[in-house]
Amino acid sequence: MRRVKRTQGGIFISVGNVSATLNVQHNCHLAHCTIAPVIPERRERQQTGTYLDGIIHTDRNNYVVNLASLSSTLAHQNYSDVPYVARQNHDHLAALHEGLANWHAAGTATGPVGPVEAVDPTLGLA
Incomplete structure (x- = not known):
């Protein structure tokens, strides 16, 4: 990072250089x-x-x-x-699911309280 x-x-720099x-x-x-x-x-x-x-x-x-x-x-x-690296929409969706699952599994106070599917059912992998 x-x-x-x-x-x-x-x-000070010229605005043209921004x-x-x-x-x-x-x-x-x-x-x-x-x-x-x-x-x-x-x-x-x-x-x-x-x-x-x-x-x-x-x-x-x-x-x-x-x-x-x-x-x-x-x-x-x-x-x-x-x-x-260009990604397909399906790859982005899979990454969202993986991230939510990891967040949920960590059991932190700020993580989702229910199963991943309950957070947003429209994120279903098709």
Whole structure:
């Protein structure tokens, strides 16, 4: 996975030299960021005295490219140096099923609660 690191300085470039924009997100996995009650809760503009969970970032320098927000897939392929292999629709569907099955088997709190077929019955392999 391509990573981006923040530097101390910045540079200005001509808009004509921009081929795509990238959205980056902090790499909490690499930085081992934690979640703790740090955000003061407010109700009707009043402090409640309780705190909501928030992320405590342990480093402000390392980021990953957010692939979901990329405006140019070709620019991303070139930037990340990821080989592109054309896939058939059936291959994409099989990958979805495999991913959902792995997610379900992991038994995580955020995983699907029922069998894969119950998540979306229209994903049937034909």
